[in-house]
Amino acid sequence: MSDSVPAGEVHVSAAVVTDGDGRTLLVRKRGTERFMAPGGKPEPGESAGAALVRELHEELGVVVAEPDLVYLGRFESDAANEPGFRVVAEAFAITLDPASVSAAAEIAEARWLTAPEAAALPLAPLSTEHLLPLAWA
Numbered sequence: 001m002s003d004s005v006p007a008g009e010v011h012v013s014a015a016v017v018t019d020g021d022g023r024t025l026l027v028r029k030r031g032t033e034r035f036m037a038p039g040g041k042p043e044p045g046e047s048a049g050a051a052l053v054r055e056l057h058e059e060l061g062v063v064v065a066e067p068d069l070v071y072l073g074r075f076e077s078d079a080a081n082e083p084g085f086r087v088v089a090e091a092f093a094i095t096l097d098p099a100s101v102s103a104a105a106e107i108a109e110a111r112w113l114t115a116p117e118a119a120a121l122p123l124a125p126l127s128t129e130h131l132l133p134l135a136w137a
Contacts, residue, residue, distance in 0.1 A: 010079050013052035014039035014089040014126065016072060016135045019098050023112040024135040026127065027059065030108040034080045036124035037131045038110075039089070048090035059107045062100050069094055072134055080124035087126050093134070 014037040017025035026035040038059055042051035049066040056062050069092035079085040103110040113121070115136050123132070 008085050010041070010082055010085050010087045012039050012041050012087055012089045013048045013055065014075075014091045014131060015052055015056060015069075016091060016093045016131050017101075018093070018095050018135055019112055020095050022136075023098075023114055024118065024132065025060075025096070025098075025101065025110060025112055026118060026121070026123070027103065027107045027111075028109040029081070029106045032081050032108075034122045034124045035109075035111065035118070036080055036127050037089075037091070038107075049092065052090075052092055056094075058105045059103070060101045060110060061104050062096055064094060064096075072131075075126060075130040077125040077129050080126070087124075089126055089130075091131060091134070 016037060027038050028035045039052055040055040049069050053064055053066050056064055072091040072093055074090055076086055076088050079087040098112050101110055
């Protein structure tokens with residue numbers, strides 16, 4: 001992937017994080033209302049997997065190795081926090097111990113949720129359209 005991004009697109013790496021007990025981790029960034037999968041934007045020259053490893057450490061305090069990430073695919077939806085933009089996500093799955101996760105950096109809340117619990121929250125389109133169905137398939 002080149003470092004140039006078409007106008008109107010936000011490229012991110014996203015994690016479908018599960019705990020082995022049927023719950024999925026969703027986060028809410030400070031100053032926003034929608035919950036979404038953890039992750040973030042790759043830095044120039046950074047691979048999608050390397051970006052996710054970095055973001056999980058910065059935002060949740062967890063240390064994971066890139067080979068532990070299972071690639072799920074590339075997904076596109078309306079951006080949750082950038083009106084008029086589309087988010088293009090390289091998504092990966094990983095199972096984590098909930099005790100190892102704590103909200104840090106720009107993350108205001110990190111919640112482990114079942115499908116019914118998540119349905120009661122405002123969610124990012126990428127999560128509702130693509131990532132949560134994968135988590136609970």
